Amino acid sequence: MVAEDHPGADVVGHEYVGEVVVSVRKFAALSWGDRVSGEGHITCGHCRNCRAGRTHLCRNTIGVGVNRPGCFAEYLVIPAFNAFKIPDNISDDLASIFDPFGNAVHTALSFDLVGEDVLVPAPARLASWRRRSLSTSARATW
Numbered sequence: 221m222v223a224e225d226h227p228g229a230d231v232v233g234h235e236y237v238g239e240v241v242v243s244v245r246k247f248a249a250l251s252w253g254d255r256v257s258g259e260g261h262i263t264c265g266h267c268r269n270c271r272a273g274r275t276h277l278c279r280n281t282i283g284v285g286v287n288r289p290g291c292f293a294e295y296l297v298i299p300a301f302n303a304f305k306i307p308d309n310i311s312d313d314l315a316s317i318f319d320p321f322g323n324a325v326h327t328a329l330s331f332d333l334v335g336e337d338v339l340v341p342a343p344a345r346l347a348s349w350r351r352r353s354l355s356t357s358a359r360a361t362w
Contacts, residue, residue: 261284263281
């Protein structure tokens with residue numbers, strides 16, 4: 221959630237597939253021309269939550285498309301740590317949903333849902349992904 225007085229990013233967008241046009245040599249996993257997608261939350265890596273492996277709770281998160289220009293810009297600049305190479309056998313359309321699907325899976329796996337009632341407030345397609353990621357023993361309301 222963004223505060224009302226937050227100016228926001230000039231260019232929105234955080235779910236994307238792109239091509240590496242500039243890379244830093246020390247990150248040999250990414251090269252010029254690689255198809256990539258990535259995490260839209262740039263975390264500090266130094267706060268208590270980051271050091272404990274809970275980067276999704278980083279107090280210093282910078283949101284791509286929220287606090288800095290997003291993927292509808294001509295170029296998107298993110299740390300190499302936030303990007304991952306997309307295998308050739310995965311289409312751009314499929315790769316572009318990794319972020320929301322990952323959120324659904326992370327949420328479902330973060331809680332013991334056996335025997336619980338679960339409300340899934342999401343558009344139909346995202347709800348179907350969340351449904352698949354929930355334990356079959358949870359009762360879901362869509």
